[in-house]
Amino acid sequence: DTGVSQNPRHKITKRGQNVTFRCDPISEHNRLYWYRQTLGQGPEFLTYFQNEAQLEKSRLLSDRFSAERPKGSFSTLEIQRTEQGDSAMYLCASSPRRGVDNSPLHFGNGTRLTVT
Amino acid sequence: AQTVTQSQPEMSVQEAETVTLSCTYDTSESNYYLFWYKQPPSRQMILVIRQEAYKQQNATENRFSVNFQKAAKSFSLKISDSQLGDTAMYFCAFMRGTGANNLFFGTGTRLTVIP
Numbered sequence: 001d002t003g004v005s006q007n008p009r010h011k012i013t014k015r016g017q018n019v020t021f022r023c024d025p026i027s028e029h030n031r032l033y034w035y036r037q038t039l040g041q042g043p044e045f046l047t048y049f050q051n052e053a054q055l056e057k058s059r060l061l062s063d064r065f066s067a068e069r070p071k072g073s074f075s076t077l078e079i080q081r082t083e084q085g086d087s088a089m090y091l092c093a094s095s096p097r098r099g100v101d102n103s104p105l106h107f108g109n110g111t112r113l114t115v116t
Numbered sequence: 117a118q119t120v121t122q123s124q125p126e127m128s129v130q131e132a133e134t135v136t137l138s139c140t141y142d143t144s145e146s147n148y149y150l151f152w153y154k155q156p157p158s159r160q161m162i163l164v165i166r167q168e169a170y171k172q173q174n175a176t177e178n179r180f181s182v183n184f185q186k187a188a189k190s191f192s193l194k195i196s197d198s199q200l201g202d203t204a205m206y207f208c209a210f211m212r213g214t215g216a217n218n219l220f221f222g223t224g225t226r227l228t229v230i231p
Contacts, residue, residue, distance in 0.1 A: 033218065042120075042207050042221030043161070056216055089159065095217055104151055104211065105219055107161035 002026070004108035006092050012114045013082055020078045021111045025094030032075050033105060034067055035091040036060065043091055049075060050097075082115045089113075118143045118210050122222035129198045130230050136183075137193045137225045139208030147213025150184065150191045155224075156204040164206070167191065169213070198229045 005024040013019050025032050030051050035043035046065070048056040051072035061067075064082075069075040079086055089112050093105035119142045129135035141150070152164040167175045167184050175182050179199075183192045195202055205226050209219040 031217065040223075042209075042223050043219075045218055045220070048216050048218055050216075056218065091161070093161075093219075104149070104163050104166055104209075105161075105217070106163075107153075109158070109160045 004092055004094050004106055006090075006108035006111050008111055009109065010112045010114075012116065015084060015115055016081055018078065018080045019082060019113060020076050021090055021092075021113075022074060022076050023092030023094075023108060024074045025092070026106055027073075029094035029096050029106070030072065031095045031097065032069055033093040033095075034075070034077050035093065037089040037091055037110070038087075046077075046090075079113075082113075084115045087113055087115045118145070118212070118220045120208050120210050120220055120222035122208055122225050124225045125223070126226045126228070128228040128230055129195070131198055131200060133198055134194060134196045135198055135227065137195075137206050137208075137227065139191045139193070139222060141189050141191065141208070141210050143189070143210065143212075145212055149211040149213065150182075151209040151211065151219065152180070152182070152191075152193045153207045153209055153221075154202075154204045155207065156201075161207070165193065195227075200229050200231060203227060203229045 032049045034046040037043040049069040064080045067077045089110045091110045093107045148169045150167045153161045165177045179196045205224045207224045208222040
């Protein structure tokens, strides 16, 4: 169990640019989640995948945001035309299918995005 | 909709003492799970303890225990014999009993353990 891996750890970009983050979940986990966390707040749910299917999206996920998990393994989160309000920590988490240990989510270290 | 409320933005405790962090939640679900996560300054969220709503017995994990009051929708975390490594943000979280095991988080409590 190597844990959930996220890259990059930090990203600084200029407003209007596109950014893409990557998440590698724990290998046997088929569920993958993206959260956003702003300073001093708890994580807010963005979207959820079961294998390669994106099953749930939050209203927070505007049309500038897109997430993919093409082969049911790693996932990418892309933000187009970034805005200063997108500055946050983006957390990825994974879990096994429900019923297996009813395991809670395992989180990565996150990608901190700063939009200047 | 589920909401999780943590009314204590910051708390401090002397090393070796006991501290209790509060959490209340609101849901119409009958089957659910509750969690406490710890987020140290390194930022990775780590599970501290979890409670199944259908279990009446309060969960314990070493120095960590919960007081789960289902009727009151209260789920507090007690940390005994506080250690410097307990300094972190603590988040209370709710998970529905069916469907996606997505977590709904509170706003967190920043705990500082004072030497």
